[in-house]
Amino acid sequence: MDKRYTIEEANALLPLIRQELRQLQDMADELEEQYIAYRKLKAVVQGKPSKEDPLFELESKLDFLQIELNQYVENFTRKGILLKSIEPGLIDFPAVVEGEEVLLCWKEGEASITHYHGWNDGFIGRKRHPEA
Template sequence: MKPFFTVNEANALIPSVKLDIEKLQGIKQKYRTKYDELQLLKAYFRKHQPPEGRDPFFTLECEMDFLQLEGNTLVKSFELKGVQLKDIDSGLVDFPAMLDGQHILLCWRQGEESITHYHGVDEGFSGRKKLAEE
């Protein structure tokens, strides 16, 4: 795991980070859909008898378990790279860095072409400041 990133190192990771965020967003959406489907199925079988010897929830629950495993693996890959995943839905990530001897977080959000902002480690997205032009 990388302790600190330069702006160039963080920017070099943006394409793979972007791809992983898109995958996570897709997994999250599929999970939500399957969860809703499972709730409908459970409601149905509260009023109807399931087929003999068959678990009507098994397939959906297995699919959800697999999606959860896949999502957890992607989240772990962020950690292994040293990238902090802050929010899946908005595609928000931070890269630990140093600026003028201070520990900061380079901040990137899905839709941005490159890293242009940072904030202190105790500040959130609302505390973003523009990086000085090199």
Template structure:
């Protein structure tokens, strides 16, 4: 993880609006993709081809939004749950600042091996 950007809490908070916007778009695209994928089975060959082209376009858009998140230095952990981590450090140890879509702020962190269930509240300065 040392080659990745490490965020201070303030830096992670600054990119959070961008990450939030991209994640919301990504979730909408994913939902649309899955709905259209179910429809695919019911179509004839001509309709299926058109829908497959549309699905490919949705996939390209989704990859773009995911890349927009990761290009900020954030780690996209789960699109469905809206989980994003920000590499950081605390007392010389590498940690991940942890945020979930719907939370107003980044208030939690966890160790590299702990995951979402191991989240701990960030202590105020």
């Protein structure tokens, strides 16, 4: 990752990140609902002879939703942002704090970014950002 964010830059992106995360969460929910519907239909039609494939439409929809979801995840990557979790939203922004390569971390529900952690520390190793 080449991009490094200041805490101001990362916080300025949060409104957009919240919006994109909400859309991603909606897509993930839709994909899960469609997958459950697919599994139910598959259980009903499995082994029954049919001239048409009743699963084809749902399989196509699932494929499309998965591609769309992957593209949305890629949007975060293109910004140099690490999407750690969709639900709840957990986002890391590469940064440098006091000369050290770290990740500014934001968890869905937080008003702003106020903490960071080392690349190997994870969320549990969060420290308060000196500028927060």
